[in-house]
Ligand SMILES: O=P(O)(O)OC[C@H]1O[C@](O)(CO)[C@@H](O)[C@@H]1O
């Protein structure tokens with residue numbers, strides 16, 4: 556339960572050890588609910604209005620009517636957020652809706668409801684994306700329409716110069732020798748970390764070109780906690796009974812390309828035999844990867860004029876065809892829960908992750924969920940802040956885009972805060988964290 560039940564917001568930063576919430580006016584949660592979430596809906600409305608004719612051509616004439624309905628419902632949703640209305644129970648018949656509704660009901664304050672600014676930020680934000688999806692779900696011709704698909708595709712095209720560089724780097728290294736090295740593995744991991752700067756929700760859907768992300772060594776000083784060596788030891792250890800590595804994906808475009816480069820490096824150098832790739836099942840935080848985004852990207856690579864990209868596309872397609880890479884869908888990733896809930900809500904998923912020798916979690920939202928959406932003292936240890944979410948060894952790669960952090964050395968947070976007061980909101984600072992604690996469930 557959130558300690559933000561009173562209806563009055565407080566003009567303070569989030570106190571230590573409580574849930575992030577829009578209740579605290581000097582928090583990124585407040586700023587997000589007040590500014591970022593409405594802007595995201597506005598830009599969705601603009602895109603739909605602009606593409607109405609194109610959509611009517613692609614689908615049927617009926618799409619025009621449906622777009623009108625969608626626009627009306629999205630506008631209502633935006634108004635509900637801006638006026639801090641209660642989170643309405645979902646009307647969707649999908650299985651996850653029941654789980655959302657039970658959770659929303661449990662978060663009710665003394666007046667009997669949970670509102671956007673006065674509940675846990677994670678719930679308010681996840682709920683917005685689930686509501687957006689519910690609007691499409693109830694349509695007939697647009698029921699499978701991914702409203703963020705155009706943006707995700709555009710971000711891939713914008714990142715192509717970087718993708719070409721990264722592709723060549725991978726190609727050379729896998730054709731170099733079969734022996735893996737710590738240095739090389741860590742390079743791929745760092746490139747993968749900085750790929751997380753490219754999400755579309757922080758940029759409010761704006762696709763920007765990031766030219767510096769390949770210049771890894773100059774970015775090293777921006778990694779505030781770096782457990783690369785421990786991760787290397789975990790992945791290269793010969794004593795593991797498992798050959799599986801799990802990657803819990805975050806964003807499409809450049810980031811997922813770097814995920815796959817790391818995944819291919821691990822396969823090519825025999826650090827893993829199978830890689831499971833976890834995707835979202837509904838359009839999520841604008842840029843998160845869904846199965847169709849994955850296949851779309853493989854298609855783009857296979858038909859690209861650049862031979863390296865073409866070869867990688869074919870190679871990765873064969874990994875999918877022969878089961879070396881498995882795409883795994885699960886609704887759990889789009890529920891409003893932090894990961895302490897996984898063992899109770901989705902035991903099978905927890906047990907599945909336990910089969911892997913290492914699970915790599917990508918990105919800011921995964922970070923918030925891993926660490927319980929709480930404002931920890933930054934020196935709190937990773938293991939304490941995980942609160943027993945330890946299905947297997949964890950590698951946590953995230954550029955910081957929200958005011959939650961743990962596992963930092965004494966004094967680091969204060970030092971960076973003085974140097975860069977917005978350090979928790981820009982994605983300019985990174986973390987490579989690790990846990991080797993394991994908590995089994997029966
Ligand atoms: O794609 P990522 O890295 O999870 O980040 C998504 C965005 O979601 C948030 O966690 C909340 O909006 C941000 O802090 C970040 O901008």
Ligand SMILES: [Mn+2]
Pocket residue numbers: 754756805806840842843918920
């Ligand atoms: Mn994301």
